[in-house]
Amino acid sequence: MVQFRSDHGKWYKGGVDQLRVSVSGGDSYIVVALAGESDVYTYDQLRGALEAEAGKGSALLIVDLAGLEFMDSTGVQVLLDIRVLMNEHGGKLVLARPQNTVARVLNLVGADQLIPVYPSIEEAIGTPRS
Numbered sequence: 001m002v003q004f005r006s007d008h009g010k011w012y013k014g015g016v017d018q019l020r021v022s023v024s025g026g027d028s029y030i031v032v033a034l035a036g037e038s039d040v041y042t043y044d045q046l047r048g049a050l051e052a053e054a055g056k057g058s059a060l061l062i063v064d065l066a067g068l069e070f071m072d073s074t075g076v077q078v079l080l081d082i083r084v085l086m087n088e089h090g091g092k093l094v095l096a097r098p099q100n101t102v103a104r105v106l107n108l109v110g111a112d113q114l115i116p117v118y119p120s121i122e123e124a125i126g127t128p129r130s
Helices: 043-054 073-088 100-108 121-125
Strands: 003-005 011-013 019-025 029-038 060-071 092-096
Touching: 019 043, 029 043, 029 073, 043 060, 043 073, 060 073, 060 100, 060 121, 073 092, 092 121
Parallel strands: 029 060, 060 092
Antiparallel strands: 003 011, 019 029
16 A cells, blocks of 8 residues: 655555545435545546446436545546536536535636536435436
8 A cells, every 4th residue: 555644744545545435316316425535546436436327327416525525636527527428318417515625626627617516415406407
């Protein structure tokens, strides 16, 4: 296992168990809850999880960001790609409950202008599908 040391002397694992993904849903939607960090080390894990759920044909894919503490540009690119994939299949991708740091990244790159962001899962579920 590769370990990295931050500037503050705190040890953490790089790319090992940094991203946790759980899936739930209802009849017309799927919720993918992310926790931990989304970065270059977890890119394949994030892409694989979201592509698998997007491929199930649900009308609405909600990505719950409440547990996600960090997201870099690779994670944003995955979200933008999944948005396109959902649109191609007549579905919609929305985001819910981002922490401030993640919301700031989404805003800085303009992703929040392309993918709707909601303050709650309930509001995201009520999203018009078209």
